[in-house]
Amino acid sequence: MSDDKQAPATEGEKISRRAAIKKTVHAGLAAGAVASMPEWVLPALAQGEELVPFSDMPEDYSRPPARPGGTHFLDTRQISSDSFYTDNEDFYVVQHYGQPELDLSNYRLQITGLVDNPREYTLADLQSMPQFDIDAGFECGGNRPLGIFQGLIGNANWRGVRLRDILQAAGVQPEGKEIVFFGGDIGVEEIRETEVEQAFARSLPVVDAMRDVNMLALEMNGEALPQGHGRPVRVLIPGFYGVANVKWLTQIHVQDRRYMGRFMGRDYVTLKKEMVGDQERWVENSVTRINMKSAVVRVSRMGNNHTITGFALNDGTPLESVEVKIDDGPWQRAEIDSRASQYSWKLFSMPWNNPSAGEHTIVSRVTDVNGNVQPTQDALPEKISRWENFGQMPRTLVIS
Numbered sequence: 001m002s003d004d005k006q007a008p009a010t011e012g013e014k015i016s017r018r019a020a021i022k023k024t025v026h027a028g029l030a031a032g033a034v035a036s037m038p039e040w041v042l043p044a045l046a047q048g049e050e051l052v053p054f055s056d057m058p059e060d061y062s063r064p065p066a067r068p069g070g071t072h073f074l075d076t077r078q079i080s081s082d083s084f085y086t087d088n089e090d091f092y093v094v095q096h097y098g099q100p101e102l103d104l105s106n107y108r109l110q111i112t113g114l115v116d117n118p119r120e121y122t123l124a125d126l127q128s129m130p131q132f133d134i135d136a137g138f139e140c141g142g143n144r145p146l147g148i149f150q151g152l153i154g155n156a157n158w159r160g161v162r163l164r165d166i167l168q169a170a171g172v173q174p175e176g177k178e179i180v181f182f183g184g185d186i187g188v189e190e191i192r193e194t195e196v197e198q199a200f201a202r203s204l205p206v207v208d209a210m211r212d213v214n215m216l217a218l219e220m221n222g223e224a225l226p227q228g229h230g231r232p233v234r235v236l237i238p239g240f241y242g243v244a245n246v247k248w249l250t251q252i253h254v255q256d257r258r259y260m261g262r263f264m265g266r267d268y269v270t271l272k273k274e275m276v277g278d279q280e281r282w283v284e285n286s287v288t289r290i291n292m293k294s295a296v297v298r299v300s301r302m303g304n305n306h307t308i309t310g311f312a313l314n315d316g317t318p319l320e321s322v323e324v325k326i327d328d329g330p331w332q333r334a335e336i337d338s339r340a341s342q343y344s345w346k347l348f349s350m351p352w353n354n355p356s357a358g359e360h361t362i363v364s365r366v367t368d369v370n371g372n373v374q375p376t377q378d379a380l381p382e383k384i385s386r387w388e389n390f391g392q393m394p395r396t397l398v399i400s
């Protein structure tokens with residue numbers, strides 16, 4: 001998957017990669033599904049396939065298309081075996097200070113701080129370096145069932161430069177402990193009754209930053225990174241919540257202490273009860289690695305054969321199983337889509353034949369190879385935070 005040290009793609013190779021990825025993205029669109037409706041109102045359906053509505057979802061639930069400069073949620077009923085790669089136009093969009101338009105011809109990525117060789121890269125410099133690609137899915141740390149049905153999630157094929165190559169070329173000095181990534185988006189924060197300009201920024205300890213899967217991404221699903229997703233360069237830290245993936249990257253700074261900006265130190269911080277040694281304490285932690293989760297997002301039918309579909313996502317720890325439970329029945333193993341890889345989302349599906357009429361509750365749970373099982377909502381650690389919602393999420397529907 002991560003084709004090491006490959007030469008930059010030729011234009012021809014780029015076009016065929018793009019075509020191959022697009023083909024899998026669009027294969028599931030039924031021709032003229034419901035002619036009078038805009039395409040985004042209803043999820044893609046195969047010939048003869050019908051969506052079974054969830055009764056926990058408003059009947060007219062829909063997500064408008066992504067608007068320039070705005071935010072966007074995926075309608076997770078769109079997630080089917082045909083949408084392993086989320087369309088660039090439909091991949092969720094979140095940012096906190098608006099979307100800066102960087103001038104590509106004058107773009108510079110600065111490497112500063114505790115390094116032997118501070119330097120700047122133009123876009124052409126980055127494009128001429130060895131590239132690799134990786135399938136990675138991620139969600140916003142604020143993703144949740146309530147109201148948005150897990151819509152802050154997506155999965156894509158990313159291509160770019162290995163972050164480690166950049167850090168090694170810079171020569172991180174022994175005192176360098178923390179790598180800070182600054183975006184070109186600037187907001188005004190009120191800190192102690194003082195208004196100060198702040199760039200969006202996140203940081204990683206050097207050991208985390210040096211993982212070989214970390215990327216400065218230039219392409220998403222075979223296309224130049226779209227404006228809303230950080231054009232021309234974003235950070236991609238596979239296995240971490242979306243907040244780690246700094247868009248519109250302009251500076252990488254190495255320092256000898258923790259970075260304490262809003263999105264590391266105050267926001268995207270979870271307060272939860274934890275054992276610290278033998279003491280139970282309330283602990284605040286920055287949102288980092290994705291907590292293992294799964295959710296059912298779609299039930300469809302062809303005649304009386306139903307299919308339950310969902311996703312699992314985690315920090316890259318290999319999974320043992322995804323199971324689905326219908327009402328008070330047994331946990332049944334679902335099939336995990338064969339395109340799943342370590343950091344991609346894992347789509348799962350399970351046939352549900354001849355269900356009885358009436359209301360049903362469906363829930364999934366994922367288990368990793370270390371025996372960790374996705375907990376029910378009730379079994380989650382006590383937490384005061386809107387971040388990191390990974391408990392089991394039952395869905396309800398009515399079979400008529």
Ligand SMILES: Nc1nc2c(c(=O)[nH]1)N[C@H]1C(S)=C(S)[C@@H](COP(=O)(O)O)O[C@H]1N2
Pocket residue numbers: 091092093094095096097139140141182183184185200228229230241242243244245246247248249
């Ligand atoms: N520069 C910058 N990068 C950012 C953000 C931001 O506000 N500014 N938001 C982060 C958050 S909170 C998320 S969830 C992801 C969303 O990435 P996407 O819009 O490509 O899905 O971007 C991250 N990167």
Ligand SMILES: [Mo]
Pocket residue numbers: 094139140141142242243
């Ligand atoms: Mo986020």
